[in-house]
Amino acid sequence: MLDWRRRAARRATEDLPANGLVDQAAPDDPAADALEGFATRAALARVATLPADQAEAIVLRVVAGLEVQRVADIMGKRPGTVRVLTHRGLRRLAQQLGTDGQVRRVV
Numbered sequence: 001m002l003d004w005r006r007r008a009a010r011r012a013t014e015d016l017p018a019n020g021l022v023d024q025a026a027p028d029d030p031a032a033d034a035l036e037g038f039a040t041r042a043a044l045a046r047v048a049t050l051p052a053d054q055a056e057a058i059v060l061r062v063v064a065g066l067e068v069q070r071v072a073d074i075m076g077k078r079p080g081t082v083r084v085l086t087h088r089g090l091r092r093l094a095q096q097l098g099t100d101g102q103v104r105r106v107v
Contacts, residue, residue, distance in 0.1 A: 046093060053077075054089030061086045 044063075047055050053075070060071040061082070072079045 046096065047089075049096075050089050050092060054085050054092070057082050057085035058089045058093075062090070 044059075047058055047063075050058070056075060057071060060066050060074060061068070066074075068079045068082050072082045075082060077085075
């Protein structure tokens with residue numbers, strides 16, 4: 001205890017404004033992480049409704065961020081085919097979501 005008091009007496013203290021502490025956010029935000037997890041699961045569930053080739057191309061290209069040539073090698077398809085599958089899958093997802101953000105069933 002004596003060492004702590006001596007150390008505190010030697011160090012200069014600095015007053016912080018009370019409003020300055022409000023602006024400092026925690027490095028992690030559990031609520032945002034939970035919402036992001038829900039959104040990710042919902043998005044992957046929506047992708048899973050697509051035909052298998054389209055879903056695989058979207059997951060590899062969009063979610064994993066791989067280049068077309070790498071996805072083509074993984075899927076055993078030509079790069080042009082991967083581009084078409086990705087485009088068609090994204091277009092189908094956009095139709096399901098609609099322009100107003102409401103989910104629609106597309107047959």
